[in-house]
Amino acid sequence: MLPGESVAEVQKTLTRVLADDKIVVSQMEDYTPSPPSPLKQDVVQAIERLTAEFWPGAAVVPAMSTGATDSRFLRNAGIAAYGHSGLASEPGDNRAHGKDERLAVKSFYDGLEYQYRLVKALSSGDKPMPLSPMEAQ
Numbered sequence: 001m002l003p004g005e006s007v008a009e010v011q012k013t014l015t016r017v018l019a020d021d022k023i024v025v026s027q028m029e030d031y032t033p034s035p036p037s038p039l040k041q042d043v044v045q046a047i048e049r050l051t052a053e054f055w056p057g058a059a060v061v062p063a064m065s066t067g068a069t070d071s072r073f074l075r076n077a078g079i080a081a082y083g084h085s086g087l088a089s090e091p092g093d094n095r096a097h098g099k100d101e102r103l104a105v106k107s108f109y110d111g112l113e114y115q116y117r118l119v120k121a122l123s124s125g126d127k128p129m130p131l132s133p134m135e136a137q
Contacts, residue, residue, distance in 0.1 A: 002064075003036045034075035036064070037082055046121040047084065054114050055088060086114035 001010050007027055014025045039062055048060045071081030088107045095101045 001033065003033075006033070007031055032072070032076055034072040037071075037075060037080040040080070043082065043122065046118060050086075050114055050118055050121065054086075054110060084118075085111060086118065087111040 001007070011025050011027065015023075018025065044060070051058055051060050065083050069081075069083065071083065074081040087103060088110065089103070
């Protein structure tokens with residue numbers, strides 16, 4: 001479902017597209033849609049700044065996740081929630097949740113450092129970023 005679509009609209013569209021009276025499209029459980037989280041400037045700027053540092057030339061593009069997410073419960077409670085990993089992979093090498101799921105070791109450690117610094121940047125305002133756990137060792 002896309003933001004702004006109702007369960008009834010999706011059910012009606014699926015029934016129309018399937019066009020088979022032998023197939024019944026029904027809702028399995030209650031679903032309360034949630035509004036999308038706003039793209040807050042301070043969050044986007046922190047992501048853009050760190051992305052440029054870790055992966056020069058990479059574009060930062062907002063995207064909606066496919067599948068379900070528990071963040072809808074936060075958004076329904078009025079709390080903005082964002083999904084962001086900081087894990088880099090080769091284009092076209094999406095193995096998430098597959099039987100051959102893997103991640104390069106360098107990507108893991110870069111992503112760990114990136115996430116640490118992003119949380120620090122977002123939680124400490126404009127203060128200089130502190131040493132990371134990786135740099136402190």
